[in-house]
Amino acid sequence: MHKEIDIKIKDALAQDLQKGVPILLKEGFNDIASLPEGAILQLRNPAGKFVGKGYVGMQNKGMGWLLTKNENEPIDTHFFQKKIATAIKHRVDYFNSSDTTAFRVFNGEGDGIGGLTIDYFDGFYLISWYSEGIYSFKEMILAGLEASVSYKGIYEKKRFDTKGQYLEDDDFVKGERGEFPLIVNESGQKFAIYLNDGAMVGVFLDQRDVRKKIRDTYSKGKTVLNTFSYTGAFSVFAAAGGATKTTSVDLAKRSLSKTTEQFEVNGIDAEKQDIIVMDVFDYFKYAKRKELAFDVVILDPPSFARSKKYTFSSSKDYTNLLKDAIAITEKNGVIVASTNNATFGIKKFKTFVEKAFKDSNRKYTIEEEFSLPNDFRTSPLFKEGNYLKVLFVRAK
Structure with missing residues (x-):
């Protein structure tokens, strides 16, 4: 109680x-x-x-x-079930989709319960708890989810400080255990997903629209550099869109095997792509020294990152990151500039772009803007919740 x-x-x-x-x-x-x-x-x-x-x-x-805001409304299983059922109605088109089987079902305060997200992966549900407080409602929320959907299995991620009491492999909740990798579809491509392997599952669902745009509009016949590439999701879509070659760069050692796997499940020969385990900032220096240049450069850094040699904060350092990218972008090439930092808005983000190009003595035009996809519902009265900002910038 x-x-x-x-x-x-x-x-x-x-x-x-x-x-x-x-x-x-x-x-x-x-x-x-x-x-x-x-x-x-x-x-x-x-x-x-x-x-x-x-x-x-x-x-x-x-x-x-x-x-x-209803004083007489009890916070019980029925309350959570009602919220989840309403959220599911907003995603009917996703549930009925033939080419996308991974999406967000419940997006925190955008669906009426801050601190809670639920994602769908081809019959499996992944609940993410962002505080000890919301986790204390676990049984009610589980009951509300079970009353609203049929499922193969349910997994969870505790994204709060558990003081060492939480084992990363203890993510299974109920139903049947998945056989991993679980292969899901997104806009006709495939992703290998692991719901039982730590905090990251294999793809960030919030970039779905951006990946599709890169594949359908910006990749054919182009050389594509994907920095902070994680499991290479942007690279997969670029290759599928007809890129002549993709180069994926990430500091994490496991990015090599993970990116190779994502290419392979899509029937793309990973040997014909470059997958480089290296600090992105060192790679920029290397590329400039070797006079490499790319038609498309994708920048999707974490809001904050620290390596042995560098500390990166998107609010302070994104302009310099853009300048590094501009230096190795072909004339009339495109930089896909992305940030998930919720502390500043699109207006400020555009000032980073403006300063970077001015300092680089190059002109530019912004061709496309993206924020969160429709399944990531947000509250208009909580701007931080609409955190994703993506600009497709044409470098003259």
């Missing part, structure tokens, strides 16, 4: 919640030290008037999420 706590919050937070802002920011509370993870909060403005019901789940600047 989850403890319910009646609590007064500061007026600024109360006004935000009345508008529908979903996050409970720490500065909106007078005292959060005594609030246990998973507690249900009856939130009241300074005058004592009810403004909403939420739960405690520590995440970055937030200490929880709004669940309902």
Whole structure:
């Protein structure tokens, strides 16, 4: 049973919640030290008037999420089932798709429950818990999911600090265990997925529209460099789109075997592609020294990364990263500039592009813009939730 706590919050937070802002920011509370993870909060403005019901789940600047503005609505299995069933209705087209069998079913605050995501992989569901607080509702949420869908199996990822008590291979929840790799489809291509192998499953679903655009519009007859390539998903789509050659660069040693596998499940000869295990920043220096140049350069770095020699923060260093890319981009080539940093918006991101090209003494045009695909539903009152920004930039 989850403890319910009646609590007064500061007026600024109360006004935000009345508008529908979903996050409970720490500065909106007078005292959060005594609030246990998973507690249900009856939130009241300074005058004592009810403004909403939420739960405690520590995440970055937030200490929880709004669940309902109905004072009489219980937070129980029926509540979660209703939210999940509504989310599934919004994804009917995805469930009915013949060429895509991997997508997001439930996207946190965009579907009414911050701190929780559920992804679908060809009959298997993957639940990601982003705080100890939301994890405390596990049995209710599982029951709500089971009442809403049929499934082969359910897996989970705990994306919060478990103080060493969580074993990475303990991701199976119920149903049947999958045989991995699980081969799923995306826009007619295939991905090898591992739901039982640590935090990363093999592909980032939020880049689906970008991958399709690269394959269908920008790859035929082109040389493509994919940096921070992870498992080579962009490279697979570029090769499938008729790229003359792809080059995938990532510092992680396992990126070689993972990228090779993704090519192979798509019937693409990995031997004819370049897969390089190397620090991306060192590769830029190498490419410039060797006078290499590419028709398409894909930049999709993590928001923050640290290697032995470099520390990268997208909010501070993206302009320099772009300058490195511009230096090895062919005249009239395309840079696909992407970031998942939620701390700045598309307007600021465009200033990085402008400065990089000005400093490089080259002109450019922005040909395409992308944000999250439709299955990644967001709240218009929580801009940080719509984190993905992708620009297709033509370098003159």
